[in-house]
Amino acid sequence: xxxxxxxxxxxxxxxxxxxxxxxxxxxxxxxxxxxxxxxxxxxxxxxxxxxxxxxxxxxxxxxxxxxxxxxxxxxxxxxxxxxxxxxxxxxxxxxxxxxxxxxxxxxxxxxxxxxxxxxxxxxxxxxxxxxxxxxxxxxxxxxxxxxxxxxxxxxxxxxxxxxxxxxxxxxxxxxxxxxxxxxxxxxxxxxxxxxxxxxxxxxxxxxxxxxxxxxxxxxxxxxxxxxxxxxxxxxxxxxxxxxxxxxxxxxxxxxxxxxxxxxxxxx
Ligand SMILES: Nc1ncnc2c1ncn2[C@@H]1O[C@H](COP(=O)(O)OP(=O)(O)OP(=O)(O)O)[C@@H](O)[C@H]1O
Ligand SMILES: [Mg+2]
Numbered sequence: 407x408x409x410x411x412x413x414x415x416x417x418x419x420x421x422x423x424x425x426x427x428x429x430x431x432x433x434x435x436x437x438x439x440x441x442x443x444x445x446x447x448x449x450x451x452x453x454x455x456x457x458x459x460x461x462x463x464x465x466x467x468x469x470x471x472x473x474x475x476x477x478x479x480x481x482x483x484x485x486x487x488x489x490x491x492x493x494x495x496x497x498x499x500x501x502x503x504x505x506x507x508x509x510x511x512x513x514x515x516x517x518x519x520x521x522x523x524x525x526x527x528x529x530x531x532x533x534x535x536x537x538x539x540x541x542x543x544x545x546x547x548x549x550x551x552x553x554x555x556x557x558x559x560x561x562x563x564x565x566x567x568x569x570x571x572x573x574x575x576x577x578x579x580x581x582x583x584x585x586x587x588x589x590x591x592x593x594x595x596x597x598x599x600x601x602x603x604x605x606x607x608x609x610x611x612x613x614x615x616x617x618x619x620x621x622x623x624x625x626x627x628x629x630x631x632x633x634x635x636x637x638x639x640x641x642x643x644x645x646x647x648x649x650x651x652x653x654x655x656x657x658x659x660x661x662x663x664x665x666x667x668x669x670x671x672x673x
Pocket of ligand 2: 457458459
């Protein structure tokens with residue numbers, strides 16, 4: 407694979423194996439991925455194909471079992487947990503499907519939170535940055551509300567403000583519209599589009615093809631790998647075919663006479 411030295415993110419043969427109850431799951435099976443600064447990338451694929459796992463590794467919330475990952479030119483696959491936490495805090499903003507705001511902190515306190523883990527940011531500077539971030543998402547009128555007092559769409563806007571308050575190099579969003587109705591979903595997508603137009607690098611997992619269309623580049627995953635659209639189509643057809651075979655085998659086992667089966671509706 408060609409190496410792009412200017413890539414913000416560069417992954418080579420990233421693998422992730424989970425071990426649980428003596429079951430080995432190959433959640434990522436050799437990921438090659440390069441993302442340039444300022445790019446907007448969408449990731450889609452069937453449930454369980456490894457999208458969230460990939461995002462967790464991209465965001466240094468988890469480490470790969472194998473492979474190389476360079477973030478902003480730095481090899482990050484083997485660094486210590488505290489270094490990882492520091493880089494995550496400086497470079498990465500997360501937006502989750504379930505908003506993940508802290509219930510007993512106010513709106514403005516939630517948004518300030520990432521900055522409290524940074525050295526040398528005064529209380530005043532924290533508050534000013536949080537106010538600016540909340541203005542950008544149109545939530546500056548709800549500073550002292552608590553998350554439970556906000557609608558889902560408003561909570562997600564606050565979560566976007568929290569993700570961007572530290573001016574991270576990259577925003578990672580895992581199904582950011584998954585818990586929103588279409589109106590609020592569109593509002594959050596418009597917000598991400600605006601941040602992208604302002605230079606943000608965005609990597610978003612989504613099931614929704616309409617939302618994937620907002621991205622500059624769409625990638626598809628299947629069984630822990632990135633596949634092109636044509637391969638995805640073929641894999642889906644094969645899966646469909648296997649399913650049909652399983653259905654006919656199950657019916658054949660149930661029906662004592664093969665003849666009956668063709669004549670009896672599948673009730
Ligand atoms: N902590 C874990 N321990 C064991 N297995 C895990 C763990 N996390 C994920 N997996 C497994 O890894 C695979 C990929 O999971 P992942 O959450 O990345 O899928 P996904 O594509 O995000 O799915 P969805 O669309 O449902 O969110 C799944 O088979 C899942 O069961
Ligand atoms: Mg997921």
